[in-house]
Amino acid sequence: MLGQQEQAAEPLGTPSEANAIRFLEQATFGPKLAAGASPLPIDSVEYVMAQGITNAITVQLSAPRSTYSGALETRDIGSQFFTNAIQGRDQLRQRVTFALSQVFVVSQTGIPNLTSTPESEPKLAMAGYLNTLSANAFGNFRTLLEAMTLDPAMGTFLDMANNKAFRTNGQAVAPNENYAREMLQLFTLGLHKLNDDGTEMVDAQGAPIPTYTEAHVQAFAHALSGWTYASATGCPTVGRSNTASYAQKMIGCDVNHDSTSRVLLRGVSTTAGGGAAAHLKQALDNVFADPNVPPFICKQLIQHLVTSNPRPAYVRRVVNVFKNNGSGVRGDLRAVVRAILEDDDARGPQAPLAQYASYGHLRSPALFVTTLIRWLNGTLDTVGGTKDPGAKLYAWSSAMGQAVPRPPSVFSYYPPNAPAPGGNGLLGPEFAILDTATVAARANFVHELLYSSTPANAGVLVNVSVLPADSNDLVMWLGRYWLHHTMSSELQLTVFNAITDSRAGDSTRRRKLAVYLTSLSPEFQIQR
Template sequence: MIRRTAALTLALCATGCAPEEAPPGENPVDGLQQVEQAESLAEPSEANAIRFLEQATFGPRLANGVSPQPIDSVEHVVDVGITKAITEQLSAPRYTYDGTTTSKDLGSQFFYNAIMGKDQLRQRVAFALSQILVVSQNGIGDIQATPESEPKVALAGYLNLLSTNAFGNYRTLLEGITRDPAMGNYLDMVNNRAFDTAGKAIEPNENYAREMLQLFTLGLYKLNEDGTQKLDANGVPLPAYTEAQVQAFSRALSGWTFAGATGCPTKGRSNPANYTQPMVGCDVNHDSGSQTLLRGAVTTAGAGAAVHLKEALDNVFADPNLPPFICKQLIQHLVTSNPSPAYVSRVVAVFKNNGSGVRGDLGAVVRKILEDTEARGPQPPLSLYANFGRLRPPALFITSTIRWLNGTLEQTADKNPGGKLNSWSKSLGQDVPRPSSVFSYYPPNALAPGGNGLLGPEFSILDTATATARANFVHDLLFSSTAATNGILLDYGSLPADPSDLVYWLGRYWLHDAMSSNLQLAVYNAIIDPRAGSTRRQKLALYLTSLSPEYQIQR
């Protein structure tokens, strides 16, 4: 580590006497660098590479001389560039979930994959999709007469479905979740019959049809391609669909049940639960009538469940509302809670056409999100800085902190490090994979408190209790024996011992050259006590930096 004592001391002295307010007409961002324009994707700076890894992984990590360099390390991204780094991640070996009785809890497996997985981008996108296409493990009943845990089997299969299709086509994914038994159970798509046991026609359950339209495809209101709402002449938002269309979709999607060894049941009956295979369409329990869907399209009269499912999903997939609705949420989960309309519009254009005439290519969409000018560069564009970024959600706050310390998880029969991480995450308000409702861990359109209309979904689970829990997590991780006892191994060897070097290191890496002078001064003054040994000094500096607003808000 190159010593920066003199330079840092001068910076601290200067900022200690100078006001933090910027002169009139200047942006009030202070840091070690200010960059307006995006850099070359082929030759990113270190700070840009770090920022990219914050968006594309569960936290940056340093190679620290390891050869070959891990593809998710800062040094590797600097060497190969952003574009190639994305290409490598798109083809990285996939880490999966195991629903058998002998495996760890799925929350434990999630944190193991997030910390140790080589397919960081796939895991990160799958996690984003799981918060848009929501199924909660708490919503699946456990059949006591069977040896396996149905919630575990069901959610393992569902999470594997999301990761398999994370870079595939959204139309394929949409059909996959519609036929998935975990989703079928959670939102009443399974055993949604158009006839009762006496053979009398009944109205199918509307739950899946409604949530599919509201949460998985269109949203409540019609959108422009830049994600802004369309308004009528009186300034009122236009609804994206009607109640009659919800009912039409529920009929078109009726007749599906669990896969069974004997095929379809008789009219009004259902197959027993089976969470290992996609649901099957049974025409005997399907409403075969013609239904009027979106934009005046009608389904084929007299057709079966499979034909009508295809027609219904093709219809909603082609709707102009779907690209901006889904793309904006993906940007929010990966980059910033308040993307500019221009950013959304550029990503939507790729969703509509990946360059080869294909609609819904998620791999191309994710690449565009990460390569866009608003995402790239050491810092967000200064003209957007005040509105840019997102509060790190609990899971990402935990994983980022551990990965920066080159953390590894010792997965043995008597240790469950992922389980401990998930217990911390639960105390912070995010119990994976158990969101409290179909709106996930927090509503996607929640406002940031005091934000003058800015969105801040993650703030919905930040209160005095969870804010305190964040501090408690970092304290336990760094200062108690909890981490080591549970098999969470941290490496402090690369941290400088000198206070000035340590503050510089944290500003350079943890905050990619955006550490404010106030934070530099606060951390430096806290760790210069000569009675503190180097290890305790390092941990105190980590503790203070990790709890600062500058680290809590990912920009």
Template structure:
């Protein structure tokens, strides 16, 4: 068994906070507010860099003399956070192609490096780790004309990106009826009858995971994301086993779309992934069932009406906003948001200002514009507990994008596959999560951190931390990256040691580099064994990207 790491990374959530600054106490920023301390929306470069860390797969500098890219530091600093978010909402959408030569994992990383719709991709990636479908969980029967796991997963990933800025209720229904989800969690062909007409209890798999992982969580929550407790200081379940069975019945009768329509009682349609599933009343439990908060489904209704009632019921539950909003904050900004931060985002989920519940576009904007996310550094009082360990995928893409990485696919090269292999070695094989609990659970603790959450630490051990170092070394020193079509530009990095350290501090650490790390870099670059100018650049990049100060995104 791999032992947990006993390195600085294991405790950096509490021990590696940058020095406090008196100017970092923010007021709650409002759209259009000018920069004052840390509560900024019109932006210094350091604030722009922090925003791009949260809203993209890594900041990058503008190159050349043309128009500034919307995902560049210079553009965000020029137009401010609010306008940058709007531009990202309107960027052309990256998609997945099941028929392409490159695997979906390769396409994911190619889109992450090159796609203009960085925020949409980041939100879709977060959603894919909440509403989990794994490519490994889709069978590929012999004799089928296409690769069914790729076809199913491409459609599912495209669904998430398409609806990333839509309404949560519509997203929940689209996910529920997606054939990839239908296969993965047994929603498809979930029949209430055998072929002879004998009633059977419908499969509870999707209903259970929908309640536990996709909408409510296990325990009742306050609106600020903290857990409720009863008079005996015990956690209160968010739902009961009887309610799981009620949802399973209400969601029964759905099958894969087919040119022949619905099957007869007890029969199933074969897997088909291009279209949403269809409701078949012949295999649906039409009885009235008690859902959450005492609400009943309509006796004698069909599959479509019961699905609408079930999803409306869970969408209206008070547990849903804090459960979903806290996870979105964790994926984009920080693993341990304050209850006040969660509450503000929950308020946005409950109403977008026009009485609309579940407007994800509004929710994402509120997450990124919040005072706890904005400014050149994290709020002073929160710095010891702020941020999150960069997940393997984000660690790879951020390093490549900072070095103006470009991907060359000529001559049969597949740079996305190389990027994917690096992430896989670190414990994150996109889009093949090992279970419905994703790559790591959202409530995983940070080791040795006194109860703080650190989800990404769940896949950090002696093997994967070594893989992180191997990735950076291979990217900078080996020929394999370039041979695979991953081209980085070290000319973006200054040559003079003093300028080099300042560049790394300003860009990779948004002006928060500790005196200890500065001293390590200065001494290393002054050592005669450091080599020529190019090797000194690589050495400084290697040491900085592997430092806890960079590994923890703040």
């Protein structure tokens, strides 16, 4: 029998409206209503209610994939990102890709633009990187790890490309350790050993146990040496490099690879005399098999999609799926994503009451922007090519501290272990970029969206007339949809008093004021 503070999640096949909305907050770039569309859009509240959570996930898994173009005449990648986030049907794939891009981090600012070529290398590189991420978002983690390791954008960003073990005279030289270190620390294992429930292991003295040593970093750097950019002429001669090229994955060149045996994790060694391709396979297989990978990756995916402080039991259930998808397959991301979204800790009309105080996460700037646009039945007007609405959305998110896809470092926009201010040990990653300036930027964004002509001039169109005109109905509508029936009586009264004040203006201005106050409330800013 459930405890007094617990809540039974609903059957996945018959979700309530509130549960459907919560699901879409976790699985899309913002819930939306069908607004009379027929057939029902697959990312609408009504569709999820009609089809159920399980079927909605299945349909999303096979939705047409949004892609990016690196062609010179196309929009900036940041603009393409936000356009896809608003308009793309593959909402779940995009959300997972966005989460993975904050694990396997590459920043557009870290890609040099070669003046000797007509194209934009940063755009080409990031388009290819994001397309590779999205193509593998529902695949196997081992395949994704290799795809990211050999991605030329990653090769440039973390020095995997042209990382040679020899000088031009054939003298051996220690390879660059940058990619090897970040691959272990940030992409796969983390710094400390974890239990399957995501909690840290400790030694007899109560200290955390490192997952790898400096010797391991050096071993992986040697094992992963010899890779360079693809070229029509193939591999360069010993000690030399190929010019940066972003159209294809990198190629292995044995002439610049250290073929000696190296000791990897758990005492496993690479084969003496092995080539670049053989040693890469051995190195990545070794990492993929490590017991730290499932909890390290699964907890971060839960944080990005559902809640910053998942219960250990929730993490363990998802980790078990990573370790075995039910058919003996390890690393099945499709199964992992489904497990995250179908878990009882994620489902139900509201967060489990026993967890409510620590549940959810601050909406990141990108999600804050897209969620408001999608709830207000927003559209992006690019008629004639003179408007760039995606660029406007990018500018808003950037002002709030999240310039997608330009994270400031390999630690992304914020580290996954950033503490919540005053949270008594709770994590709050998104709070790492919340300060007085970005708080003001959030308010400025909402005000400009609602009250300025510049969004429409840029092609960002929202429609507040979809909201009820009656003040009481308007407050109830926002509580029902935007806060899935969790709006406090204090917030209801604050909004109602404001919009019924004689100075609030006409019906349109009252609607805008209600949206402004609700969207900036802590109750909406924290997605539960």
